[in-house]
Amino acid sequence: MPITTQQLIQWKQQGRTIVALTAWDYITGRLLDATGVDLILVGDSLAGMLGYETTIPLTLEEMLHHAKAVRRGVKNALVVFDLPFLTYQESFQQAMHSAGRALKEAGAQAVKIEGGYPAIVETVAQLVQAGVPVMGHIGLTPQSVHQLGLRQQGKTPTDGERLISEAIALEAAGAFSIVLEHIPSELAIEITQKLTIPTIGIGAGSGCDGQVLVTSDLLGLSERQPPFAKMYVNLSDAIAQAVQEFAREVRDRKFPEE
Ligand SMILES: Nc1nc(=O)c2c([nH]1)NC[C@@H]1CN(c3ccc(C(=O)N[C@@H](CCC(=O)O)C(=O)O)cc3)CN21
Ligand SMILES: CC(C)C(=O)C(=O)O
Numbered sequence: 001m002p003i004t005t006q007q008l009i010q011w012k013q014q015g016r017t018i019v020a021l022t023a024w025d026y027i028t029g030r031l032l033d034a035t036g037v038d039l040i041l042v043g044d045s046l047a048g049m050l051g052y053e054t055t056i057p058l059t060l061e062e063m064l065h066h067a068k069a070v071r072r073g074v075k076n077a078l079v080v081f082d083l084p085f086l087t088y089q090e091s092f093q094q095a096m097h098s099a100g101r102a103l104k105e106a107g108a109q110a111v112k113i114e115g116g117y118p119a120i121v122e123t124v125a126q127l128v129q130a131g132v133p134v135m136g137h138i139g140l141t142p143q144s145v146h147q148l149g150l151r152q153q154g155k156t157p158t159d160g161e162r163l164i165s166e167a168i169a170l171e172a173a174g175a176f177s178i179v180l181e182h183i184p185s186e187l188a189i190e191i192t193q194k195l196t197i198p199t200i201g202i203g204a205g206s207g208c209d210g211q212v213l214v215t216s217d218l219l220g221l222s223e224r225q226p227p228f229a230k231m232y233v234n235l236s237d238a239i240a241q242a243v244q245e246f247a248r249e250v251r252d253r254k255f256p257e258e
């Protein structure tokens, strides 16, 4: 049985930690799902894999193309679709239209949207009432890179208090979970304790109810990666070695063998 948003909320109560990773293609979706990852995010960090400098230029069509591929590889994990920049901020109708495409065309089970200001909270409430599960995302919100940069957020008491209020408002609006990105770990713990829904941290310390990383960062395949991402294996080096070996064997006429 596929994992549901309700199950993730129960896991928080039971103290079971949620394991989340990103996927942008069928092969990765299939591998992560078969390994038992709980939540697979089709992240708009896809932008980096397509050679964009930020997540800003990524379109809904590009996300749909990749999310459909991921969906075909996933049987058990909850698939969350990261709505790209300006595909939900313009109006509630725009958010509903974009979320509808994510669920109906790509087969995602939920959408994620960035921000916790009043208009976003209202959008979350409307989406949830219409039957669309929504994951929040506060702290460093990379779609606001031209306002915030990529620095840690919530460092001053005022900013910390604002993030706590935003998290509470998103939960009240019906979000099933919230990503906390690049904030101090004490603040993430405080938010986590104040909420009934699970927090999923990235660069937010070990006190969250779950953790997410961009899979290409974990695998050492990203061109650049944030200071908080841990590289578990360096596949860039492994690929370079394999390709060099192939090139050598071709040039020496050792591959293919007789
Ligand atoms: N591959 C990948 N991994 C990610 O985690 C990720 C993406 N892409 N794309 C979207 C955003 C961008 N993210 C980032 C990227 C860089 C920093 C970073 O280098 N932060 C520095 C400061 C950089 C600056 O001020 O310009 C830091 O020390 O916090 C943080 C988050 C997180 N997200
Ligand atoms: C890093 C995660 C939370 C994300 O939003 C993405 O991959 O786009």
Ligand SMILES: [Mg+2]
Pocket (backbone or CB within 6 Å): 043, 044, 045, 082, 142
């Ligand atoms: Mg994202």
